[in-house]
Amino acid sequence: MGNIAIVNSLVAKMATNQVLTMTAADEDNAGVAQKFVYTPTGKDSKICFVIYNGATEKLDVTISAGSGVFGLPAKTTQIPNVAGYYLIQLETGHYRQANGTVELSLDPNNVAKKLTTDHGVTVGCIELI
Numbered sequence: 001m002g003n004i005a006i007v008n009s010l011v012a013k014m015a016t017n018q019v020l021t022m023t024a025a026d027e028d029n030a031g032v033a034q035k036f037v038y039t040p041t042g043k044d045s046k047i048c049f050v051i052y053n054g055a056t057e058k059l060d061v062t063i064s065a066g067s068g069v070f071g072l073p074a075k076t077t078q079i080p081n082v083a084g085y086y087l088i089q090l091e092t093g094h095y096r097q098a099n100g101t102v103e104l105s106l107d108p109n110n111v112a113k114k115l116t117t118d119h120g121v122t123v124g125c126i127e128l129i
Contacts, residue, residue, distance in 0.1 A: 002027075006038045006049075006104075010127045020050060022122035031111030033060075036123045038102045044093030047127045049104050051086045053079050054120030058109035061088065063102070066095040078109065092127075 007021040027034035040047065053059050059079040066072050072094040079086050088104075095102050106121055108114065115121045 003035045003037050003103075006036050006123055006125045008039070008041065008127060009124055010041055010129065012129060020124045020126065022050070022052065022124040025106070025115040025119070025121040025123070028114045028116040030114055031108055032115070033105050033107035034115055034121075035103055035105045038104070038125045039100060040092045040096070040102065040127060041129070044091060044096070045127055045129055046089060046091055047102065047125055049088045049090075050124040050126065051079060051088070051106065052084070052120070052122040053086065054083050055113065055118050056081050056083055057113050057119065059119065059121070060107040060109050062105040062107070063088070063090060063095050064097065064105070066093070067098045068096070070094060071096070 006023050009020045025034050058081045061077045063075040065074040070093050092102055
């Protein structure tokens with residue numbers, strides 16, 4: 001299925017309610033990763049990726065390396081084999097691509113599992129300004 005855009009849940013005002021929009025994975029082949037692409041609203045800021053894993057299976061997570069003088073190397077981590085919501089916070093200036101986006105890839109740790117059918121993966125992003 002390829003890359004999928006994440007809807008921006010920008011926190012633009014303090015102390016107000018706001019819906020967090022979650023984007024569902026559409027990759028449904030066994031052991032295949034999917035890249036979620038987030039486009040920040042402008043200047044460098046802090047964001048939190050919100051990842052829902054509906055399975056008791058691990059997910060491998062990679063945040064693509066940033067470009068430019070402040071870019072950091074790719075960041076890898078793993079979501080444990082406990083179903084639930086997980087957060088990853090980062091600064092966009094360190095992981096922004098040359099095209100202005102930030103990229104997060106999710107890959108089933110078990111090569112027999114599928115992101116959509118088995119994990120029920122959804123991803124959201126909260127941007128703080």
